[in-house]
Amino acid sequence: MVVILKKGTSKEELERISRGIQRFGVKVSPVIGEELIILGLIGDTSKLDPKTIEANECVERVVHVQEPYKRANRMFKPHDSIIDVNGVKIGGGHFGLIAGPCSVESEDQIIGIAQAVKKSGANMLRGGAFKPRTSPYSFQGLKDEGLDLLLKAKKETGLPIVTEIMSTEYLERFVEDVDVIQVGARNMQNFELLKELGRTKKTILLKRGLSATIEELLMSAEYIMAGGNEDVILCERGIRTFETYTRNTLDISAIPVIKKLSHLPVVIDPSHSAGKWWLVEPLSKAAVAAGADGLIIEVHNDPENALCDGQQSIKPSKFDKLVDDIRLIAQAMGKTI
Amino acid sequence: MVVILKKGTSKEELERISRGIQRFGVKVSPVIGEELIILGLIGDTSKLDPKTIEANECVERVVHVQEPYKRANRMFKPHDSIIDVNGVKIGGGHFGLIAGPCSVESEDQIIGIAQAVKKSGANMLRGGAFKPRTSPYSFQGLKDEGLDLLLKAKKETGLPIVTEIMSTEYLERFVEDVDVIQVGARNMQNFELLKELGRTKKTILLKRGLSATIEELLMSAEYIMAGGNEDVILCERGIRTFETYTRNTLDISAIPVIKKLSHLPVVIDPSHSAGKWWLVEPLSKAAVAAGADGLIIEVHNDPENALCDGQQSIKPSKFDKLVDDIRLIAQAMGKTI
Amino acid sequence: MVVILKKGTSKEELERISRGIQRFGVKVSPVIGEELIILGLIGDTSKLDPKTIEANECVERVVHVQEPYKRANRMFKPHDSIIDVNGVKIGGGHFGLIAGPCSVESEDQIIGIAQAVKKSGANMLRGGAFKPRTSPYSFQGLKDEGLDLLLKAKKETGLPIVTEIMSTEYLERFVEDVDVIQVGARNMQNFELLKELGRTKKTILLKRGLSATIEELLMSAEYIMAGGNEDVILCERGIRTFETYTRNTLDISAIPVIKKLSHLPVVIDPSHSAGKWWLVEPLSKAAVAAGADGLIIEVHNDPENALCDGQQSIKPSKFDKLVDDIRLIAQAMGKTI
Amino acid sequence: MVVILKKGTSKEELERISRGIQRFGVKVSPVIGEELIILGLIGDTSKLDPKTIEANECVERVVHVQEPYKRANRMFKPHDSIIDVNGVKIGGGHFGLIAGPCSVESEDQIIGIAQAVKKSGANMLRGGAFKPRTSPYSFQGLKDEGLDLLLKAKKETGLPIVTEIMSTEYLERFVEDVDVIQVGARNMQNFELLKELGRTKKTILLKRGLSATIEELLMSAEYIMAGGNEDVILCERGIRTFETYTRNTLDISAIPVIKKLSHLPVVIDPSHSAGKWWLVEPLSKAAVAAGADGLIIEVHNDPENALCDGQQSIKPSKFDKLVDDIRLIAQAMGKTI
Structure with a gap:
């Protein structure tokens, strides 16, 4: 899963979001550019609800990388x-x-x-x-x-x-x-x-x-x-x-x-x-x-x-x-x- | 309900279709033009299945006139x-x-x-x-x-x-x-x-x-x-x-x-x-x-x-x-x- | 722009893709997890064509982060x-x-x-x-x-x-x-x-x-x-x-x-x-x-x-x-x- | 073309509509039932604009019977x-x-x-x-x-x-x-x-x-x-x-x-x-x-x-x-x- 933060997101917000995600045992690897901040999530993200992450005002978008189905995959x-x-x-x-x-x-x-x-x-x-x-x-x-x-x-x-x-x-x-x-x-x-x-x-x-x-x-x-x-x-x-x-x-x-x-x-x-x-x-x-x-x-x-x-x-x-x-x-x- | 027949439908087919519809107690009023034949159906058409009528090769199209819902209407x-x-x-x-x-x-x-x-x-x-x-x-x-x-x-x-x-x-x-x-x-x-x-x-x-x-x-x-x-x-x-x-x-x-x-x-x-x-x-x-x-x-x-x-x-x-x-x-x- | 690579992409392919992107003056910041590799692209990506990047077999998906319109934005x-x-x-x-x-x-x-x-x-x-x-x-x-x-x-x-x-x-x-x-x-x-x-x-x-x-x-x-x-x-x-x-x-x-x-x-x-x-x-x-x-x-x-x-x-x-x-x-x- | 009139359309409206259509050289053949009145239009209807006919309040719907293309037909x-x-x-x-x-x-x-x-x-x-x-x-x-x-x-x-x-x-x-x-x-x-x-x-x-x-x-x-x-x-x-x-x-x-x-x-x-x-x-x-x-x-x-x-x-x-x-x-x- 990849979390894209809005331009101008503060360091505090970045840390708050990261802590929230890490609580689910997922590693957060941030890529910080001038125009955008991207969080690469590494590990088992199946318990994270992307909609709840997107409910944070500083989050631009959440991108799924893996298909959400397993046995059918x-x-x-x-x-x-x-x-x-x-x-x-x-x-x-x-x-x-x-x-x-x-x-x-x-x-x-x-x-x-x-x-x-x-x-x-x-x-x-x-x-x-x-x-x-x-x-x-x-x-x-x-x-x-x-x-x-x-x-x-x-x-x-x-x-x-x-x-x-x-x-x-x-x-x-x-x-x-x-x-x-x-x-x-x-x-x-x-x-x-x-x-x-x-x-x-x-x-x-x-x-x-x-x-x-x-x-x-x-x-x-x-x-x-x-x-x-x-x-x-x-x-x-x-x-x-x-x-x-x-x-x-x-x-x-x-x-x-x-x-x-x-x-x-x-x-x-x-x-x-x-x-x-x-x-x-x-x-x-x-x-x-x-x-x-x-x-x-x-x-x-x-x-x-x-x-x-x-x-x-x-x-x-x-x-x-x-x-x-x-x-x-x-x-x-x-x-x- | 209106039944539109294909151009070139024979008199025999027209009569066969009409008889089939009349069997449900519905009156059939045909309008016969050079380019098309239209059957106006008069009476309670709720028991007629338009798809079955359309399954006849000489039928061009069936048009519903009344809404199919009653109590909600x-x-x-x-x-x-x-x-x-x-x-x-x-x-x-x-x-x-x-x-x-x-x-x-x-x-x-x-x-x-x-x-x-x-x-x-x-x-x-x-x-x-x-x-x-x-x-x-x-x-x-x-x-x-x-x-x-x-x-x-x-x-x-x-x-x-x-x-x-x-x-x-x-x-x-x-x-x-x-x-x-x-x-x-x-x-x-x-x-x-x-x-x-x-x-x-x-x-x-x-x-x-x-x-x-x-x-x-x-x-x-x-x-x-x-x-x-x-x-x-x-x-x-x-x-x-x-x-x-x-x-x-x-x-x-x-x-x-x-x-x-x-x-x-x-x-x-x-x-x-x-x-x-x-x-x-x-x-x-x-x-x-x-x-x-x-x-x-x-x-x-x-x-x-x-x-x-x-x-x-x-x-x-x-x-x-x-x-x-x-x-x-x-x-x-x-x-x- | 975020480039998501397929699972199992080799180090050579990763480097080849990165070099291709860097040629356009864009910095590539990779996030490497077990299940996926994400490339965060930093800088002016307007000259990159996402479809050409996606034509590489090792690329899973390219995600746009910024809207492609400027004057209307x-x-x-x-x-x-x-x-x-x-x-x-x-x-x-x-x-x-x-x-x-x-x-x-x-x-x-x-x-x-x-x-x-x-x-x-x-x-x-x-x-x-x-x-x-x-x-x-x-x-x-x-x-x-x-x-x-x-x-x-x-x-x-x-x-x-x-x-x-x-x-x-x-x-x-x-x-x-x-x-x-x-x-x-x-x-x-x-x-x-x-x-x-x-x-x-x-x-x-x-x-x-x-x-x-x-x-x-x-x-x-x-x-x-x-x-x-x-x-x-x-x-x-x-x-x-x-x-x-x-x-x-x-x-x-x-x-x-x-x-x-x-x-x-x-x-x-x-x-x-x-x-x-x-x-x-x-x-x-x-x-x-x-x-x-x-x-x-x-x-x-x-x-x-x-x-x-x-x-x-x-x-x-x-x-x-x-x-x-x-x-x-x-x-x-x-x-x- | 078939024109379906609303239930309760008066004789005067029926005649007014019919005259309007006949002016284009098209014959009007009405089918009058208890629940609906249908006008079968016979002749060259290519100059009639169905939307203008539908703009009459007493008209329920206009149904095309023939495809509107000729040379491609x-x-x-x-x-x-x-x-x-x-x-x-x-x-x-x-x-x-x-x-x-x-x-x-x-x-x-x-x-x-x-x-x-x-x-x-x-x-x-x-x-x-x-x-x-x-x-x-x-x-x-x-x-x-x-x-x-x-x-x-x-x-x-x-x-x-x-x-x-x-x-x-x-x-x-x-x-x-x-x-x-x-x-x-x-x-x-x-x-x-x-x-x-x-x-x-x-x-x-x-x-x-x-x-x-x-x-x-x-x-x-x-x-x-x-x-x-x-x-x-x-x-x-x-x-x-x-x-x-x-x-x-x-x-x-x-x-x-x-x-x-x-x-x-x-x-x-x-x-x-x-x-x-x-x-x-x-x-x-x-x-x-x-x-x-x-x-x-x-x-x-x-x-x-x-x-x-x-x-x-x-x-x-x-x-x-x-x-x-x-x-x-x-x-x-x-x-x-």
């Missing part, structure tokens, strides 16, 4: 994490292809789609049982019944199931029945939920919040990992910007940035990023080319009558072709899907 | 809501002046600040017992002990207490002891929490999410109100933009916009908006001039040693002067604080 | 600049009330509005002769004829005129006839235009770009001032964010922030910020309460038939009442309008 | 435009690989880099002679001398040259000597410059503004095309968002979106998007996979001592490898680079 674990979900691996060269409908709607629907996407090459099944909806008057998911249907589809196809949790209330059931517990964008900083998930042994798919920085996403992963659960898959699903043509703006740079900063696998959700079915294909290809470890794609056999988000779902035949295309791109990059 | 309740918190009124000309520290730290601290802000004119006390922190390694609040200390400060001063809930797990205790339950920006779309709060009789202070539109804020209020609890105070606390000099960008226009769209009271949090103590004063004045129903301000007797957010807290003496200043502005607008 | 001129426009002062307690139509449309229109706003208290007249329009097919202003009409209105009322320049091609005419030359948001970083304006003696009203940071706005002012023209008025007119209810988001914090960083006067354009006429009043009040040095407001006698931006214009009667209201707020703050 | 020219720059084609399956330094610095530098990038496969040479810099005190380019050096490099290598114009003042020289005239992001809405370029016969590379929507980018292209110059290449170079880790956020979705809306070729600038050299490779690959028609990449033989933007430049060896990689991806997509 590539510096502390140089090799890619490989996460094993019932035998399906993701990360470190293993590609996770997660597909399925926005919402589970019926037994026929979920089993039909599960069989179709498996045949095309998907290795996990997604499907919402509990749906976060902006309006209290919209369809909120089949809930427990939706989980039951996902289990049936898993039994039929063998695909591990990925579904979203919205509250700690259902945690026990999710731990029992779900293979990958998804935390939605709106709950990325629901810290109580993250802490509870950190106490489980389940793989967590953590979606980036609509206006969360990459560092904040990694800090939310850190919440889970700090509890002892290191099986976290990160998911970029579009951020909120001024552009309104697309529902969100897919931050494609997040893939190489996260892979540089962290050892955790990164998957892309092209369906929610774009909000339009015809963008799923080019965004999926771009994600693979940029180095993503997986994709999570909405597939629906009847998007025009889907109970939610039909607009961004593709049909199974489209998905089948998409998998062929991204396989070629993966090959061009020396990878296998 | 000024159209359904033209007069300002006045919310009564243990005798302290807010809304409809009554000004809520909520002040106190970011975090409750000790008995001396919270009682000292409570007495000081009351003397200056505050009519409610804020203070965090459960703190949402980006880092799992930061101070997370005194929790139950913090609530105990807030109760002591309430007993000493008579000020109703406002504090943040982070999980339904603590709901019972909050309903028992807290006067205004705050939902933080990060939980604005924690729908399960909102639903639970809708079942209580407590006043809820609902903060706008960092990247939530005004409509989304009102939809979150609708979640609470749909459950039967109409005592919701809305809070603008800065939105996330590209400008980095301030921590967030206070959306001052949100005050008149919300007051036009809704009957609910709006308060401003200048401390979190700016992230700098010297901006609290001008932003508070601007909020009053723009018609806010209240302010929620961080006051700390020792910001430089505060356990969190010291940088944005002002001292009691500064708060005292601030109240004098905003009283004058309120008077100039024909209001009383 | 309050550190170099502690007192508020007072700018005199033909006897009308703005800044340092003097309030500039600029009003008039979006576009000059006819002699009757501009003279009628000029007389009305003068009677209400305006001390400068605005009106577009050259209009920047998103579409090449929209009305682009009366151009030279518009300037002629503005001059007539000035002759009738004595009000100095404020109008936008779009190209250096017309500079001579503007210098001859216009009192305050406005640079629109879209041209805030048209550096060639800024340089030319820096060579004139005219007052420049510089509008903040839609996505320009406050620092970038001050750097654009610096371009003008570096040429020798110090008469710059800054204008906040709303920034682009994700919120779509308002056309732009008025960054009210920009007022106190700019006034802290710079000695230049700051005016607010509530008409363009909001894009809706009924927001002009509350935003104007908020601007005065936050300490703005002036307002620039669109007033039109017939907004429903205006040739541009009718939606955000208020009528003269509304403007008259608005001036009364903001006078009271100014008084409450110990100021005079 | 794919509806009016279904096939991809192929632009020929001295024999180098771009668009419609032809890939433009533009490479070179941020700034032209010396004869050795520019000829050396030109030869290197040509050998690797580049088919055009970029290099700044006039540099838009945020600070008036930064290096602003070699100007005329820079253009001379670019011409020498062109003579040596045969590569057409791409360089940025900053003012109409230099237009004659650019038309004489430059093959592709670049309009920078900051000048995307410098409408006077666009109009002048529309009168030339030169190919224009139009960069998207930092906060410009895709529609605004296409409207700026329309300015050039409306003047008679249809040779416009669009360039996505990152937009400004809240994320600060990358300098800008590359909007990868802009590629398929622009290709759907327009027939013009789209190139990606991964260097400016990211601001970090190690992101150039993954972003280039993603751009090719998403269907870009070209890339414009900063290559410098000595980034650590470059006179500008060293941080985002890659060395020729890195560029050579990058071209090999993207060739494989292009092949996987059935294309040739």
